[in-house]
Amino acid sequence: xxxxxKIQKSQTKSIxxxxxxxxLESLINESNQYYQEKDIALIFKxxxxxxxxxxxxxxxxxxxxxxxxxxxxxxxxxxxxxxxxIEFEAKETKSTTSFPLANFHEHQLKYLKRVLxxxxxxxxxxxxxxxxxxxxxxxxxxxxxxxxxxxxPLDYLKEKGFVILEKYNPPLDYLKVVDQVYFERN
Amino acid sequence: xxxxxKIQKSQTKSIxxxxxxxxLESLINESNQYYQEKDIALIFKxxxxxxxxxxxxxxxxxxxxxxxxxxxxxxxxxxxxxxxxIEFEAKETKSTTSFPLANFHEHQLKYLKRVLxxxxxxxxxxxxxxxxxxxxxxxxxxxxxxxxxxxxPLDYLKEKGFVILEKYNPPLDYLKVVDQVYFERN
Numbered sequence: 006x007x008x009x010x011k012i013q014k015s016q017t018k019s020i021x022x023x024x025x026x027x028x029l030e031s032l033i034n035e036s037n038q039y040y041q042e043k044d045i046a047l048i049f050k051x052x053x054x055x056x057x058x059x060x061x062x063x064x065x066x067x068x069x070x071x072x073x074x075x076x077x078x079x080x081x082x083x084x085x086x087x088x089x090x091i092e093f094e095a096k097e098t099k100s101t102t103s104f105p106l107a108n109f110h111e112h113q114l115k116y117l118k119r120v121l122x123x124x125x126x127x128x129x130x131x132x133x134x135x136x137x138x139x140x141x142x143x144x145x146x147x148x149x150x151x152x153x154x155x156x157x158p159l160d161y162l163k164e165k166g167f168v169i170l171e172k173y174n175p176p177l178d179y180l181k182v183v184d185q186v187y188f189e190r191n
Numbered sequence: 192x193x194x195x196x197k198i199q200k201s202q203t204k205s206i207x208x209x210x211x212x213x214x215l216e217s218l219i220n221e222s223n224q225y226y227q228e229k230d231i232a233l234i235f236k237x238x239x240x241x242x243x244x245x246x247x248x249x250x251x252x253x254x255x256x257x258x259x260x261x262x263x264x265x266x267x268x269x270x271x272x273x274x275x276x277i278e279f280e281a282k283e284t285k286s287t288t289s290f291p292l293a294n295f296h297e298h299q300l301k302y303l304k305r306v307l308x309x310x311x312x313x314x315x316x317x318x319x320x321x322x323x324x325x326x327x328x329x330x331x332x333x334x335x336x337x338x339x340x341x342x343x344p345l346d347y348l349k350e351k352g353f354v355i356l357e358k359y360n361p362p363l364d365y366l367k368v369v370d371q372v373y374f375e376r377n
Binding site: 044046047049051052053054055065066067068069070071072073074079083084085086087088089090092116119120122123124125 | 230232233235237238239240241251252253254255256257258259260265269270271272273274275276278302305306308309310311
């Protein structure tokens with residue numbers, strides 16, 4: 006019972022990634038924390054935007070009594086790595102053959118394109134078929150603009166994406182792949 | 192009544208900036224929206240992090256019935272400008288002689304320093320004495336590390352800071368000052 010988190014993760018795995026969405030998010034959050042502690046990068050999940058329809062003042066401060074979640078118009082994570090602006094979204098699908106583009110809001114895709122135009126590093130992390138891929142924003146945009154399909158076939162991910170391996174610490178070392186894709190190739 | 196927002200702003204001004212904190216925030220938010228629309232920069236105020244102690248499911252989706260505001264550990268605004276990572280905080284004070292450093296959380300100052308170390312553009316916008324200054328993160332850190340004072344005297348702001356003028360659109364063109372300070376000098 007030395008590493009209860011890790012043990013729980015294995016259990017999640019053994020029940021066939023049914024909670025994969027949160028699982029991927031927790032892998033990324035833990036990795037971001039590792040990157041911060043080791044002073045490798047400053048990358049955070051953005052807080053979910055909240056609308057507040059009722060709030061009261063208490064001795065603990067302002068308390069929300071009625072709030073709702075707003076749809077995000079940007080991507081989930083952003084920050085700085087090696088002096089570069091970085092922004093990405095993480096998604097999982099239970100489908101084993103293709104990744105449904107409906108997973109993204111339309112304004113998120115427009116926004117992703119704008120981040121690229123402004124010179125940011127922008128990608129998506131997709132968990133599918135027991136494998137985690139990094140797909141460059143450019144390749145996502147290319148697919149969408151050159152296809153009428155509403156989902157990305159696994160083959161496209163295998164061809165254009167980069168596999169991110171799970172390991173002990175950080176649990177998902179996606180910046181290693183970012184290094185290979187964005188820094189070592191130039 | 193063509194520009195009710197603008198008129199309201201003038202009224203806020205005429206009541207001696209009593210609501211200056213929100214006023215500065217609204218100037219910056221409007222300017223950020225202008226920058227987005229003109230495709231000049233992608234800079235957003237981060238949503239306030241919320242802790243949720245009670246939520247229920249309704250036909251409108253998940254609704255928060257008990258939530259509280261968490262203290263921010265990073266700065267208020269971040270984004271990308273001319274390919275660079277940018278992050279800043281905006282603060283106002285009613286004091287006319289010095290800016291109290293208690294306006295920043297200690298972890299915010301540590302974080303600011305780390306953003307600089309990672310190569311980001313990082314500064315604070317301070318509204319004081321009916322004037323709005325941009326103070327480079329480096330100059331803020333220098334002051335704190337070389338002074339035992341708990342507030343920044345107005346003279347230091349006048350010497351090291353850069354005045355941001357209010358205008359019509361965008362209402363607070365702080366990126367013009369960013370250009371002068373960070374881009375044109377190099």
